Amino acid sequence: MPNSSPDVKSIFGRALDLQSSAERARYLDGVCQGNTALREEIEDLLGAGARAGNFLAPVSSKDQPASDEPAEGVGASIGPYKLLEQIGEGGMGLVYMAEQQQPVRRRVAVKIVKPGMDSRQIVARFEAERQALAIMDHPNIAKVLDAGTTAAGRSYFVMELVKGVPITSYSDEQHLTIKQRLALFVPVCQAIQHAHQKGIIHRDIKPTNVLVALYDGVPMPKVIDFGVAKATGQKLTEKTMFTGFGQLIGTLEYMSPEQAQLNQLDIDTRSDVYSLGVLLYELLTGSTPLEHSRLRTVAFDETLRMIREEEALKPSTRLSTASTLPAIAANRSANATELRRQVAGDLEWIVMKCLEKDRSRRYGTVSGLELDLRSFLADEPVVARPPSRAYVIRRFLRKNWGTVLSAFVVLLALMGGIIGTTLGMIRAEQARDSAVAAERAEAQRAEGERQAKEEAQKRLAQIEMGTQTLVSMIQDVDPLAADREGVSVRVLLGRRLAEAAEQLEGEAAGDPLVVARLQHALGISLHELGHRKQAEAVLVKALQTRERLLGADSLDIAATKHHLAMLYRAQARFAMAEALYKEALASRTARLGPDHPDTLQSQQHLAMLYHSQGKFDLAESLCKQVLELRTARLGAEHPDTLTSQHRLAALYRSQGKYDLAETLCKEVLELRTARLGADNLDTLASKHLLAALYCSQEKHAIAEALYKEVLEFRTAKLGPDHPDTLGTAHPLALVYWSMKKFDRSIPLLEETLQRRKSKLAPDHPGTLRTQADLGAVYYDAGRFADAIALLVDGHSGMRDREAQIPEDPDVALKPALERLVQLYDAAGLHGSAAKWRTRLEQQATGQRDDEF
């Protein structure tokens, strides 16, 4: 017997799909290409399959009469219906295409209770579906034509045969535009509304239950399978909700949060509104809010939790992060930008209103949804609105609590401290009042009182102003207006913090050191929120004040220097960062000792800076030292120790010591996943590093998978514009490039470049590198004109940068420069290539001078 290869199986399977023997023969001729052994094997198997008859068929049900009564199957006749072919299998019934012979000849669908499934419960549900369908009469719902019991005693009913395809597949195949899709979706709403009016909830709305068929050339959606429908008047018991598997009724991706409750006793028509929302979301974006791939990878109760709690991304946001956006757009006869624009705004608010977790926030009825869709199609105002300001702020605070909190806590602590000392002074004053006057000279007492009063008043003014600052920060944050202007609450909050900082300084009330402390705290928050320019301004002011008023060895000065250095490093202003780190480190070492956490932090950061500058040996020795001290002091599994280990792994990667790096990195990833969770930002950083490592070793497939995971989590947690999110999008695009997947690489790089340009300085190394890489990919894909245009643009960016910061030879620019040279060479522009090569060499020399 020839060994069956996967080939045999797939050819066998495809041949089986072909109906006529002539088609099969043609197919086999084509695919076997004269390989007679293969052909014989397949025909042999096809023959065996045809002869097999009842072979391995499950035994007939115990509730059935004697076994000489044949079970209904293909070829059998039930009344006037001849079963032709099984076309579907539901939870409780089998669906056949059948031919009706009397009184008219036509094709119908016959649904029969499954053998062995005829328990009283299932028969009751089956009966419920039949009745549900029978009382509905709507052009977009498959009609019931007949019902009865087979000779073997099984219930069946006969439906209109819908020869259609799922609405999503139809729309994609026909490349329907967004408006055309909506026009197709509106009748679906009407059908469901009709069912609701008859007191029936569908409960399993999904593409495979909404089929589109052509009637006289006009596409007509039909809702089928009311198999899990529930009559609203009927009492539900918990039992009917589960099958023997403990599965919930419905389909996970389309299930409403209330359906995902284990004791889902309380389902109403708004549950169908939710599922319609999911269907609409999929029609617009090509994917469901909770993607199938994600649902399949988690435990069942986690799946239910996600359905109940996880907020859906707005459709336009989902589109922005989709790696297949061009294909999705093409299926909608639009380009990526057009599609995003069509979906953003009113339309996505309609979808989001359906998808509210709290059903009282959804449309109360399906006709509400339908009316809004009609208004949208007629360019009239819609009922759906972005969520209210308070609601958005609540949600924002829930998500970004850490960052916001750090700013607020400092403010509050500051005010608390002021209040505390002020109260203390007032009390002291009162004590003095009641003390024996003779003990102190009258004049002395008066002077003391005056001073104390003045101080107290000054402090009270500070409290007043602190409160005002606090209030002004969120007072007029209007997410509605902001969202229309395309400014996120995150950005807005950052602006407010900056304004607050400015106001503080302008009014300069109270103790300048208090103001400096506030500025220091605000600077850190601003940096975390991604507002580097404003962060720099306030940090510099804080540093100036502190240097003016405090001793040179003050730890406060060291702290501000450390944070300012972090900011400079993030901006790739390395020389300035290095000086500040070194000063902070020296001061901390002197005051706190070499193994104090703060000292070690500065040392770690200096090591990272050396790493960024390409001074690997310096970085390595520092990093190892920190790792050793932290391990000794904190233990091997402490988060700080893991950070050091992660950094060292990153360094090894840069040095090309891949084996060392991989071992270390995997260890950190494992510990972080266990201790912090898979979606923690540090865990993601380690996963990102591992991906980069595989990338360096040209293991593209595994790198792609890891990068994709990180990108998904970071987009969800940090937003699509965050530097870290973009820092993953960029290498992922490069992996696609290495795999020659231009259709994925180019749009992703284009998007990354656009986002970086809007967030970073146009001459930031990150922007320039993206630009250079995109140019290279264009070149590789044969789009020479686009490549050259980008290169010229990149030119001026680099020149500007050089003019601005001549003292900062930036090694991160080196790869970009090198690629430019390569590309010029490849493009035949050798003169330009030579010019840049010279500059590259100059820079390398400058780098060495700086180092020694």
Next chain:
Amino acid sequence: MSAVTLILSQVEAGDAQAAEQLLPLVYEELRRLASAKLVQEKPGQTLQATALVHEAYVRLVDQGKVQSWNSRAHFFAAAAEAMRRILIEAARRKRRAKHGGKRERIELSEVHIGVDAPPHELLAIDENLQKLAASDLQAAEVVKLHCFAGLTIEQVAEVLGISARTAYRDWAYGRAWLFRAVEQDHRQARD
């Protein structure tokens, strides 16, 4: 928490060896259920693998705790194997009884469970199923879960994490392959 639930939790937590402990537990439960059912039912009645396996699932697995696809797959794989063993044992006993052995009273030999096939054919199917597994493991798994654990093809697809379409193809292929193999056995036996 039941022992099976505990094991499934371990499987979920990544302890692959825990899965090996499932089989004996599931096997015992299925035998016990089958015997208990026989006492209640009238003689000559047929028990269904489907019903037995599902009942075992409901009894053994705490559904509030264990729900990942992975652990369900392990459970049904064990159940299919347990059911296969029970059926094969029953078939062997039946054959021994026919071939003049002492007619012992063994409950299971009195009934058909699962696949509607005479004992000798069941044994032939089982032998060839092992051969199929050697050449196409997935097709063999589909057949095993469908025939011995009584899962529908859709459920098999879900448990194995493949598409229903693929599962149908595997089923059609596996069935044709086994049918041909059993036919050949018959021919050789006649020759």
